[in-house]
Amino acid sequence: MTQNHYDVIIIGGGVSGSALFYELGRYTDIKKICLLEKYDSLASLNSNGSANSQTIHCGDIETNYTLEKAAKVKKTAKMVEKYCLKHGYEDKVIFSHQKLALGVGREEVIYIKNRFEEFKSLYPYLELYDKEKLAEIEPAVIYDKDGNERPEDIVGMGAQGEYTTVDFKALSDTFIDNTLKIQDKVTDIFFNNEVTQIQKIGTTYHVQTTMTQFTADFVVVDAGAHSLYLAHQMGHGLDYGCLPMAGSFYMSNKQILNGKVYMVQNPKLPFAALHGDPDILVNGFTRFGPTALMLPKLERFKPGTYLDFFKTLRLDHNVIKIFVDLLSDSEIRNYVMKNFLFEVPYINKKLFLQDAHKIVPSLNEEDISYAKGFGGVRPQILDKKNQKLMLGEASIDTGEGIIFNMTPSPGATSCLGNAVRDVEAICEYLGFTFDKKTFNDELVDEEPIEGENT
């Protein structure tokens, strides 16, 4: 075997790849692990704090999650929290704010109240806030610019004192730092190594980068939108296409909100959770967004990747059918058009304000500006076989020693949960041991769920 041979190679140094690197180092007896990253630093794309909403999506205020989905994301979200607390990363990597989902108008108020009843056993700390309480804890959602109370019925469902926010780039850095400290293992990282081709010869994977060649017994591709691109190159995941949905933000240089304020989400729109919250990268600023705009490229704010988009879309009659179905719904059509206009200078702010007023009625044009350089791309998956836009993450485990992960939101929150799924698959395939007990002791929350029999 060459010097460049590893038991496992991970492609992509975002939060997903970094979390896997950490778990392989800490919880398995795998000896040689390598991470290959295209750029010169970790988490420079979607896992960067400027690209995403920095939210730990644990399912309590995300109104697009069913109770079943919420229970799943709660478990993986807790892993991030437990990891951060174990290492003392409070107020450096993980932050605590109040948070709430706001119901505005009679219909949404009923919806939030019902949801509160349904979800409070899974999240015993949840509280219901009436107008008076909201005025006390989050006054900006109640008063208009003249200091008058907004007229609509309003209610909030939320929590105080929970960990709500993560700097996912800082989290990625800690995963790598902590892995590099592990003795008696080879844990290598190569930056500026863009993987251009993966080939399986016999039982060995040959990974060609722009710099050199590596080999491995197992490969995990955590390359964001490029995971599917590399899968297609190898003939995997051909029933999937990638639809890159960019998200942008608007910023206020004032502290307007005390915590995260989400709204009731339209169930037809998987990426519509416009919200406002204090920014953890720019202290004292408030961020609003994200928007959702289809962008014909796989990486935001980087040159190129237009051709990669077209290759990964794999346009055919199934993709056209998905688009036609989506656009035949007037709500989705209007939403698509509006999000396009959110990017057009001069009119964008006025239009965005109309939506943001639902959160902060007093917000005016002088308060916010388009956050240049902020935002990322959610690689949403098109399921061509079932002619549907998939709402969440997707993973292609070929069963042949290579896994491809596609991670739109809440992929950053689920980084440790997704990684442990892959750790188990890798250990089983290669015959290594996963120390599940230590993993559970350190990262899994055993808090009993009220009303559960077991």
Ligand SMILES: Cc1cc2nc3c(=O)[nH]c(=O)nc-3n(C[C@H](O)[C@H](O)[C@H](O)COP(=O)(O)OP(=O)(O)OC[C@H]3O[C@@H](n4cnc5c(N)ncnc54)[C@H](O)[C@@H]3O)c2cc1C
């Ligand atoms: C607007 C927006 C808001 C979001 N908000 C949230 C949120 O609040 N909470 C949440 O949990 N999630 C959120 N997400 C989703 C979250 O950002 C992603 O799920 C997460 O960052 C994905 O991490 P990743 O490591 O899989 O991918 P990425 O962060 O995209 O990293 C992929 C890495 O692979 C590298 N790479 C790509 N191709 C190659 C190659 N050929 N060779 C080598 N390296 C390669 C890239 O350079 C990059 O470093 C949001 C996303 C967006 C766009």
